[in-house]
Amino acid sequence: MLALIAGVALLPLALANNYHYEIAILVGLNAIVCVGLNLLIGYAGQISLGHAGFFGIGAYGSAILTARYGWPPLAALVAASAAAAALAFAVGRPILRLRGHYLAMATLGLGIIISIVVATEDRYTGGPDGMSVPPLALAGFTLAGERAWYWLVGALLVATVWLSLNLIESPVGRALRALHGSEVAAEVSGIDSARHKLLAFALSAAIAALAGALTAHYAGFITPGKVTFLHSIELVVMVVFGGMASTFGAVVGAAVLTALPQLLTVFKEYEMVVFGSVMMLTMIFMPRGLVPTIAALAARRRKAP
Amino acid sequence: MKLHAWFAAALLAVSAAAQAQAPIRIGAFLSVTGPAAFLGDPEQKTLELYVERLNADGGVLGRKLELVSYDSGGDAEKARTFAKRLIEQDRVDLIVGGSTTGETMAVVPLVEAAGLPFISLAGAVVIVEPVKKWVFKTPHTDRMACDKIFVDMKARGVSKAALISGSGGFDKSMRAQCQGVAKNHGIDVVADETYGASDTDMTTQLTKIRNTPGVQAVLNAGFGQGPAIVTKNYRQLGITVPLYQSHGVASKQYINLAGDAAEGVRLPAAALLVAESLPDSDPQKKVVVSYKQAYETHFKQDVSTFGGHAYDGLMLAVAAMKKAGSTDKAKVRDALEQIRGYMGTAGVVNMSAQDHMGLDLTAFRMLEVRKGDWVLAR
Structure with a gap:
């Protein structure tokens, strides 16, 4: 935790220009989504292939409320996140009774429905070409510039990680981990599995929506590209790559997968080949993800004399 | 020093x-x-x-x-x-x-x-x-394409046209522009149908257009394979009024996909597509x-x-x-x-x-x- 705070505080020393800040902000926003998603995938052991949908509800919800209805951005942001949580709660009740492939299919379907609505309701969303989003403002003060955004996103990331770590160490967190181990065993020991799964689902949806709304206000423009199935997959890959059931793994996964394509542009047309190879080699040699594997290695080192 | x-x-x-x-x-x-x-x-x-x-x-x-x-x-x-x-x-x-x-x-x-x-x-x-x-x-712009098509329609004596468009960004934008400028050219859009991005049959929409009284020409706004399917279905249904496509299908690919059905279809496009057949007096030819x-x-x-x-x-x-x-x-x-x-x-x-x-x-x-x-x- 301290390492993360120090990292966020000291990183600007290494950031030379606004483009570097931009990458850091995008890493932060993705990391926030992944920390939330990790609660669901890594701890509660439920898969979601529709998280881009919640991200989209946050982004478009906040964008539409501010741009079309003149809401103050902060209120729109909160309302959009609450709406995503409410939707997750409502649909989570029936679909979280499904398991494995069936749950994956149901969340996938939900994500695709949201994506289609965003692309077709062009009166509100601007359709496939996207829409402009007003900047984030509070009481006449407009949040502008990469540096200001960096500190906001950095602070929110620290807060999300703190929340996640605390939740995992609480009775709810222990119940979630028990669910991941064996749902039957957890129920036998008196854990209300439906309630806990639903909680993790709604919480991760709200966090994704919050990050979505922030992304929209930061970028000033949003297209349905961020709501597609592919983006859902991207988010899951970040969590798995960094290491499931590791909050810092989610942060590292988001950081690597957001920054890597920017570094790989030097390979020109071979960019995707190199990117794919990095992913494959990591998953072959570190099947548990980056952070857990490295942590295990470090622990073994320490034990050996 | x-x-x-x-x-x-x-x-x-x-x-x-x-x-x-x-x-x-x-x-x-x-x-x-x-x-x-x-x-x-x-x-x-x-x-x-x-x-x-x-x-x-x-x-x-x-x-x-x-x-x-x-x-x-x-x-x-x-x-x-x-x-x-x-x-x-x-x-x-x-x-x-x-x-x-x-x-x-x-x-x-x-x-x-x-x-x-x-x-x-x-x-x-x-x-x-x-x-x-x-x-x-x-x-x-798509608005210019609409203008060009409507001017051509008017020259052929058309005053009532039908619109059929896809649901991509290009299609939607062009549909909106065409509806916007149709009045300026004295053309009534009497039917307005849409199809999905991955639809493989548009006979339903085209049948509706065929059954709309007074349609004198049809305009299809879209790109990719949609317009090629529209063109084929158009001939299969035996619709005889002129069919116009958009600049979005201005490539050989479209003719290859639509085959014989494309015969007689008109569309606005840049001179590049007919570079060699431009008259030598055309300043753009070189x-x-x-x-x-x-x-x-x-x-x-x-x-x-x-x-x-x-x-x-x-x-x-x-x-x-x-x-x-x-x-x-x-x-x-x-x-x-x-x-x-x-x-x-x-x-x-x-x-x-x-x-x-x-x-x-x-x-x-x-x-x-x-x-x-x-x-x-x-």
Whole structure:
């Protein structure tokens, strides 16, 4: 935790220009989504292939409320996140009774429905070409510039990680981990599995929506590209790559997968080949993800004399 | 002391020379891969080819050109990040790029804030309307396509037309523009049908249009395989009124897909598509034939109008820099705005403070499919 705070505080020393800040902000926003998603995938052991949908509800919800209805951005942001949580709660009740492939299919379907609505309701969303989003403002003060955004996103990331770590160490967190181990065993020991799964689902949806709304206000423009199935997959890959059931793994996964394509542009047309190879080699040699594997290695080192 | 002075003078001379020889950096972000690759790929190839050619001819203002390009994969957020990279890190002098409207619009706030000339290669009207200080574009707009089609319809005595369009960004934008301008041409849109992006049969929509009384012509706004299917279904249903397609299917691909059904279909397109069959008196012939031959001999691929947009973008940028006599961003922008009578692959460009595209309806040619090829409609 301290390492993360120090990292966020000291990183600007290494950031030379606004483009570097931009990458850091995008890493932060993705990391926030992944920390939330990790609660669901890594701890509660439920898969979601529709998280881009919640991200989209946050982004478009906040964008539409501010741009079309003149809401103050902060209120729109909160309302959009609450709406995503409410939707997750409502649909989570029936679909979280499904398991494995069936749950994956149901969340996938939900994500695709949201994506289609965003692309077709062009009166509100601007359709496939996207829409402009007003900047984030509070009481006449407009949040502008990469540096200001960096500190906001950095602070929110620290807060999300703190929340996640605390939740995992609480009775709810222990119940979630028990669910991941064996749902039957957890129920036998008196854990209300439906309630806990639903909680993790709604919480991760709200966090994704919050990050979505922030992304929209930061970028000033949003297209349905961020709501597609592919983006859902991207988010899951970040969590798995960094290491499931590791909050810092989610942060590292988001950081690597957001920054890597920017570094790989030097390979020109071979960019995707190199990117794919990095992913494959990591998953072959570190099947548990980056952070857990490295942590295990470090622990073994320490034990050996 | 004397030695120091000499040294300083030498250093100054060296740095002045370096200044003169530093390349002019042209930034680009294009959808080279992904769903819009059919736009970005020829654009990227065209930019590479012509930057190389310009350099072989001695560059611009005595300096070499350097192309810094990134693949945005059709993703607006990636496009924005790459644009920031071009502005902040690569410190380019000008940007030519943005294959799709979404990517372009996501970048507009950045170039406006940074004060950097940006020539977009995307279609929609919203890019230049309202006029944005630093943003220009080279392709025709969908509204111009609608105008061109309605003018042609009117000439054939049509006053009631039906509209059928897909659900992609291009389709929707064109549908809205056509509905908007139809009245100006005295044309009533009496039917308005849409189909999904991956539909494989449009007979339902076309049957509705056939059963709508008074339809004298049908306009299909769309690109990709949708319009080819519409064309086939159109003939299968035996509809005999004229069918118009949009500039979105202005490629050989469309004729190959639709086959015999495409016979007699009309569409507005850039002169590039019929380069060789233009009359020698046509002032545009030299430009389009030379671009077509250069592209086709170099890449062994059919030329497309999209690559032509990139050619126009680069040539406008070069013309503006020569006119401004420097790469100073504000001067280049002013020079761009003052370009008149530039003959490009898209048509004659007459920029002004109110018009950052500069094309008029003469830029579009009305083409007709005859014996499996495009010919100029008479």
